[in-house]
Amino acid sequence: EAGVAQSPRYKIIEKRQSVAFWCNPISGHATLYWYQQILGQGPKLLIQFQNNGVVDDSQLPKDRFSAERLKGVDSTLKIQPAKLEDSAVYLCASSPRQGAPGYTFGSGTRLTVV
Amino acid sequence: AQSVTQPDIHITVSEGASLELRCNYSYGATPYLFWYVQSPGQGLQLLLKYFSGDTLVQGIKGFEAEFKRSQSSFNLRKPSVHWSDAAEYFCAVASSGSARQLTFGSGTQLTVLP
Numbered sequence: 368e369a370g371v372a373q374s375p376r377y378k379i380i381e382k383r384q385s386v387a388f389w390c391n392p393i394s395g396h397a398t399l400y401w402y403q404q405i406l407g408q409g410p411k412l413l414i415q416f417q418n419n420g421v422v423d424d425s426q427l428p429k430d431r432f433s434a435e436r437l438k439g440v441d442s443t444l445k446i447q448p449a450k451l452e453d454s455a456v457y458l459c460a461s462s463p464r465q466g467a468p469g470y471t472f473g474s475g476t477r478l479t480v481v
Numbered sequence: 482a483q484s485v486t487q488p489d490i491h492i493t494v495s496e497g498a499s500l501e502l503r504c505n506y507s508y509g510a511t512p513y514l515f516w517y518v519q520s521p522g523q524g525l526q527l528l529l530k531y532f533s534g535d536t537l538v539q540g541i542k543g544f545e546a547e548f549k550r551s552q553s554s555f556n557l558r559k560p561s562v563h564w565s566d567a568a569e570y571f572c573a574v575a576s577s578g579s580a581r582q583l584t585f586g587s588g589t590q591l592t593v594l595p
Contacts, residue, residue, distance in 0.1 A: 371524070400582070409485075409571050409585030410525070423582065458524060462581075470583075472517075472524040 369393065371473035373459050379479045385447035388476045391440070392461030398422075399436055400470065401444050402458040410458055416442060449480045483508040483574045487586035494562050495594045502557040502589050504572030513575035514555040515583065516546055520568045528570075531555065542566070567593040 372391040380386050392399050397418050402410035413432065415422040418439035427434065431450070436442040446453055456477050462470035484507045494500055506512055513532055517525040529540025536548040546557045555572060569590050573583045 407587070409573070409587050410583075411585070412582050415582060460525075472526075474522070474524040477522075 371459055371461055371471050373457075373473035373476055375476055376474065377477050377479075379481060380449055382451055382480050383448040385445065386449055386478060387443055387445045388457050388459075388478075390442045390444070390459030390473060392442075392459070393471055395463065396461035396471075397439070397464050398462045398470070399442050400460040400462075401434060401442070402460065402472075404456040404458055404475070406455070413444070413457075446478075449478075451480050454478055454480045483512070483576060483584050485572050485574050485584055485586035487570075487572055487589050489589045490587070491590045491592070493592040493594060496564050497561050500557075500559045500562045500566070500591070502570050502572075502591070504555045504557065504586060505553050506555060506572070506574045507553065508574055513581070514546075514548060515573040515575070516540065516544070516555075516557050517571045517573060517585075518542075518568045519571065519588075525571065528557070562591075562593055564593045564595065567591055 374389050399416040401413040403413050404410040412426055414424045414427045414434045416436040419436050434444045456475040458475045459473045460470045486505045488503050515530045516528040518528050519525050528544050529538050531538045531548045538546050544559050548555050569588045571588045572586045576582045
């Protein structure tokens with residue numbers, strides 16, 4: 368089966384600009400996650416979707432970050448405006464259903480804010 | 482809230498030597514535990530997982546891990562390391578309930594000497 372697809376692979380922007388990342392989960396996977404991985408740290412959950420509804424966005428900095436999963440398939444994560452501390456790898460993951468542990472991760476988008 | 486500690490930031494071993502990466506977790510109930518590996522520029526690949534049952538878990542690439550409830554540990558082992566094992570290794574614990582979100586440790590960087 369095809370894996371979790373993410374684009375772009377790399378992005379460099381200036382602070383205060385906006386940026387968007389795209390994720391296409393494994394076909395049929397109902398649950399989708401966005402994680403932020405800062406250099407030297409483990410990934411941290413930003414938001415979790417079940418189909419097209421938000422399960423948990425308590426760790427999402429909502430003043431600048433937004434995410435949507437229209438139609439319950441692919442998802443977009445946006446940052447506006449970006450700050451230097453947003454430089455990180457943004458990982459998308461999916462699992463067949465909510466409560467199924469051990470999900471599949473995409474290759475990530477590496478964001479550098481200068 | 483659950484947490485994961487990986488005490489070793491960086492480990493260096495010679496090719497062919499044995500390997501043990503340490504992981505300690507904090508969790509109130511029986512945990513779901515995972516080990517992931519991340520190569521440079523890549524996403525996270527699941528090596529193995531523990532849900533219940535036999536406390537010695539076999540994974541891919543010749544890795545195994547042992548769950549020790551009394552020590553709150555889930556250490557990863559490999560009897561003979563290959564140069565291709567050089568990567569960053571993350572231990573993670575899944576939350577309870579239906580959300581099953583992963584909390585990751587900060588990772589251990591493995592260097593393999595020829």
